[in-house]
Amino acid sequence: MIHLLKQRINRWSILTTVIALLLTIPLWVLVSFVFEPTNDNWAHLSNTLLPEYIINSLWLMLGVTIGTLLLGIPCAWVISQYQFFGKSVLHWALLLPMAMPAYIIAYTYTGLLEFEGPVQTALRTIFETQTVNLWFPEIRSLGGAILMFSLVLYPYVYLLARTSFANQSQSVMHASRTLGAGPYKTFFKVALPIARPAIIAGLTLALMETLADFGTVQHFGVATFTTGIYRTWTGFGDTTTAAQLSILLLVFVIVLMAIEFWSRKQARYFTGHNQPLNHALPTLTGRKSALAFMICLVPILFGFILPALQLLNWSITVADTQLNAEFFTLVWNSFSLAFITALITISIALLLLYVKRIQHNPLIDNTVRIAGLGYAIPGTIIAVAVIIPFAWFDNTLDGWAREHLGISTGLLLSGTLFALVFAYCFRFLSVALQSIGSGLAQIKPSMDESAKTLGANNWVILKRIHIPLLSSSLITAFILVFVEVLKELPTTLILRPFNFNTLSVRTYEMAADERLADAGLPALLIVITGLIPVIILSKMIGKRHA
Amino acid sequence: MKMLFKTTGLLLLMTALSFPVYADIEEVNVYSARKEQLIKPLLTDFTQLTGIKVNLITSKADALLKRLESEGMNSPADILITTDAGRLYRAKKAGVLQPSLNDTMKKLVPEHLRDADGYWVGLTTRSRMIVYAKDRVKPSELSTYEDLASPKWKKRICVRSSNNIYNQSLVASMIAHRGEKATETWVNGLVNNMARKPKGGDRDQIKAVAAGQCDIALVNTYYLGQMLNSNDPKQVEAAQQVAVFWPNQSDRGAHINVSGIAVTKAAKNRENAIKLIEYLLSKDAQTWYAKTNNEYPVIADAPWSDTLKNWGDFHSDGLNLTELGNLNTQAIRIMDRAGWR
Numbered sequence A: 001m002i003h004l005l006k007q008r009i010n011r012w013s014i015l016t017t018v019i020a021l022l023l024t025i026p027l028w029v030l031v032s033f034v035f036e037p038t039n040d041n042w043a044h045l046s047n048t049l050l051p052e053y054i055i056n057s058l059w060l061m062l063g064v065t066i067g068t069l070l071l072g073i074p075c076a077w078v079i080s081q082y083q084f085f086g087k088s089v090l091h092w093a094l095l096l097p098m099a100m101p102a103y104i105i106a107y108t109y110t111g112l113l114e115f116e117g118p119v120q121t122a123l124r125t126i127f128e129t130q131t132v133n134l135w136f137p138e139i140r141s142l143g144g145a146i147l148m149f150s151l152v153l154y155p156y157v158y159l160l161a162r163t164s165f166a167n168q169s170q171s172v173m174h175a176s177r178t179l180g181a182g183p184y185k186t187f188f189k190v191a192l193p194i195a196r197p198a199i200i201a202g203l204t205l206a207l208m209e210t211l212a213d214f215g216t217v218q219h220f221g222v223a224t225f226t227t228g229i230y231r232t233w234t235g236f237g238d239t240t241t242a243a244q245l246s247i248l249l250l251v252f253v254i255v256l257m258a259i260e261f262w263s264r265k266q267a268r269y270f271t272g273h274n275q276p277l278n279h280a281l282p283t284l285t286g287r288k289s290a291l292a293f294m295i296c297l298v299p300i301l302f303g304f305i306l307p308a309l310q311l312l313n314w315s316i317t318v319a320d321t322q323l324n325a326e327f328f329t330l331v332w333n334s335f336s337l338a339f340i341t342a343l344i345t346i347s348i349a350l351l352l353l354y355v356k357r358i359q360h361n362p363l364i365d366n367t368v369r370i371a372g373l374g375y376a377i378p379g380t381i382i383a384v385a386v387i388i389p390f391a392w393f394d395n396t397l398d399g400w401a402r403e404h405l406g407i408s409t410g411l412l413l414s415g416t417l418f419a420l421v422f423a424y425c426f427r428f429l430s431v432a433l434q435s436i437g438s439g440l441a442q443i444k445p446s447m448d449e450s451a452k453t454l455g456a457n458n459w460v461i462l463k464r465i466h467i468p469l470l471s472s473s474l475i476t477a478f479i480l481v482f483v484e485v486l487k488e489l490p491t492t493l494i495l496r497p498f499n500f501n502t503l504s505v506r507t508y509e510m511a512a513d514e515r516l517a518d519a520g521l522p523a524l525l526i527v528i529t530g531l532i533p534v535i536i537l538s539k540m541i542g543k544r545h546a
Numbered sequence B: 001m002k003m004l005f006k007t008t009g010l011l012l013l014m015t016a017l018s019f020p021v022y023a024d025i026e027e028v029n030v031y032s033a034r035k036e037q038l039i040k041p042l043l044t045d046f047t048q049l050t051g052i053k054v055n056l057i058t059s060k061a062d063a064l065l066k067r068l069e070s071e072g073m074n075s076p077a078d079i080l081i082t083t084d085a086g087r088l089y090r091a092k093k094a095g096v097l098q099p100s101l102n103d104t105m106k107k108l109v110p111e112h113l114r115d116a117d118g119y120w121v122g123l124t125t126r127s128r129m130i131v132y133a134k135d136r137v138k139p140s141e142l143s144t145y146e147d148l149a150s151p152k153w154k155k156r157i158c159v160r161s162s163n164n165i166y167n168q169s170l171v172a173s174m175i176a177h178r179g180e181k182a183t184e185t186w187v188n189g190l191v192n193n194m195a196r197k198p199k200g201g202d203r204d205q206i207k208a209v210a211a212g213q214c215d216i217a218l219v220n221t222y223y224l225g226q227m228l229n230s231n232d233p234k235q236v237e238a239a240q241q242v243a244v245f246w247p248n249q250s251d252r253g254a255h256i257n258v259s260g261i262a263v264t265k266a267a268k269n270r271e272n273a274i275k276l277i278e279y280l281l282s283k284d285a286q287t288w289y290a291k292t293n294n295e296y297p298v299i300a301d302a303p304w305s306d307t308l309k310n311w312g313d314f315h316s317d318g319l320n321l322t323e324l325g326n327l328n329t330q331a332i333r334i335m336d337r338a339g340w341r
Helices: A002-021 A025-034 A040-048 A048-079 A087-093 A102-113 A118-126 A140-167 A170-178 A183-212 A213-218 A225-235 A239-263 A286-317 A325-359 A362-371 A381-406 A419-440 A445-451 A458-486 A488-496 A503-512 A516-545 B001-018 B042-049 B061-074 B086-091 B103-108 B165-180 B181-194 B202-210 B223-227 B233-240 B272-278 B283-293 B306-311 B320-325 B327-337
Strands: B025-031 B053-058 B079-082 B120-133 B218-222 B242-243 B258-266
Touching: A002 A025, A002 A362, A002 B042, A025 A239, A025 A381, A025 A419, A025 B165, A040 A225, A040 A239, A040 B283, A040 B327, A048 A140, A048 A183, A048 A225, A048 A286, A087 A239, A087 A516, A102 A118, A102 A140, A102 A213, A102 A286, A102 A503, A118 B327, A140 A213, A140 A286, A140 A419, A140 A458, A170 A419, A170 B258, A183 A225, A183 A239, A183 A419, A213 B053, A213 B181, A225 A239, A225 A381, A225 B218, A225 B327, A239 A381, A239 B181, A286 A516, A325 A362, A325 A419, A325 A458, A325 A503, A325 A516, A325 B061, A381 B061, A419 A458, A419 A488, A445 A458, A458 A516, A458 B025, A488 A516, A488 B061, A503 B181, A516 B233, B025 B272, B042 B053, B042 B165, B042 B272, B042 B283, B061 B079, B061 B086, B079 B086, B079 B272, B086 B120, B086 B165, B086 B258, B086 B320, B103 B272, B120 B202, B120 B223, B120 B233, B120 B283, B165 B181, B165 B218, B165 B320, B165 B327, B181 B233, B181 B327, B202 B223, B202 B233, B202 B242, B218 B223, B223 B233, B223 B283, B233 B242, B242 B272, B258 B272, B272 B283, B320 B327
Parallel strands: B025 B053, B025 B079
Antiparallel strands: B079 B258, B120 B218, B120 B242, B120 B258
């Protein structure tokens, strides 16, 4: 029996390694560029722009860290700990800003706050002045970019922290209260430390996405490290240096993650029973209820309601484009891509994490870590790193078939939806790994051991114990990947097949042509399409905890 | 859960069905850096006229080029369309194009708007012109691109980021005419005269002039044209507060660029591809560009839109556009050194 079990485990670990290796092909393609000789673009960059790129990126990361934590954690705490007015809507509405592509929210705020926008016009009317000297903060700045990223990325922190807070057994909180700690002390001394892995996971996602962004910082005139990568590729036509810079960015991310890992001193946090006890949550009334309501409303107001109203206003009053049958195709394409990718990605993530859990093998640990790096690489670079190996594979196979079989196989994988979904999986695996991983980390290993003692094998343990306990983490991962794919732009734009269009591509093509009004409708449809699973799945999580 | 599996199965099937199937119908495959809304209507019209099906991917020029290079002779693409001459030059140099211009095309399109070896041809032209605030600047104060570096414009100029290909091309044209050293001095002067850090797109620069944040801006013609013809009264209002100035009329002429088209080396539908180019150079298609997007036709007998007519005829730079691609890297390096962000 034990022998059989061992065999199975080995097969699992081989499978895991093979999957991880195949999935990370784009990464290895990029790494292969590191061994190519550097050219004089390196000297040019480091003499001119690199220092500025690095400094801007660091400020951006610091700002987004503060912004997403301040917006995400208080909401997660009040939603998970109290009953108050409006909670049933707020708890999923807080996820809405996530469906808003960062560059789109940047455009809407530029529209709202620019000189001829509604805000400044109103101010001029109030103060009865026509002068241009009226001071007004410039939204298109580093500060503005920090604000935009914080508004659309805080849901990562919120969602993962909320899941963690809600899964923390109430008995720990009760013990804390019983021992005389007030709600604040309980929060800072008990709940926050336990939730730390989850919060860090959310923050990691937010920062990786910030680092990989190009559209927003470009519009705001903030040159970041990714600007440098793009510029090297599109300006100089230099793929090699662009790939080398991407690897440098990755190394930076790895170092950050390692520092965080060691600062935790490998402490692990488990709570007693992962099912929260069915204590009714305390109900807030009066001013406290209003305060909780406001804490949750602010991010929704600025991250979703205001920009969505601006988009709606554009699509109704000034857009040329009307809602027509063509949009159903776009919605369907976007939806099905997102759905399939989300399912595949969470399956792979679950497999990798589970094997990692049962193996205690440093090799597997690192394999999983490497597989999760895709999110920090700019989408454009991933797309290029998919084009190159896929075309190579197709052409090599074609050459072989021509020589030995006398037939041409042409391009089998290049330019297909398979290539696109593959690129998504690599890019967004990290999203699934972080959310499922933080859920899995809270399940005590003693549970596995008890089940094993009772004769259950790994598959049964996964099916009967982990998946049910993980269901809210799995749902969270699904929502995150789904919405990510829905709004993903660069990879889709570059890898899509002939005659295949999505909402995000349409949005971009209008916005890039500086037809913001016409970008409003497809952008709204992204948000609405993203809304459906967010609402359904949030209800599912809600029911489990009710 | 069963429901979930069924849905998944259905979705996977749909995916499989949407994989490209190459049947024996007349078709042509297009890789386009022109946005869908600025090419699809013409392609639909082409299909109606000829019965040739057009398959389209729109993307960024550099990505399409990378795709062409990697796919090699198995590439499905027959046609590459870009929105600047520099990318066509790069594609030609990368060896992914083939000569395709016939004598009719050469007769239709002026020499400086097409490749000397017949690899690509311009479809439309656009100029990078100066717009100025009607109430604060007299046209007599303006003269040339070179003059924009003069101290009298200190803190008065708005222009977008140097990431933009049209700025890169403008600087490349300056290198071609004035040499690298003079261009570096010029870019330094221009950067000193900027009213603010470069941000936003061309429309944003026009809005900034209208709002009084700067007095003059460098923009592409069609952006002002789109604003003047916009549904949004605020855009129209902003656009009406600026006027057009054509620089360098007494010497080389205003800087222009083209959107252009080429047949790929791997083209399997070469004849259809050439038919498509001929169609896009026809009077109907050329008129559509002028009317819909206020771009200048490359053929002589296509009528201009009212907006273009209002701006009047102008003398344009006759520099062969291949030079722009040739000098692009140098241009970016100069802009980097001068701090044009």
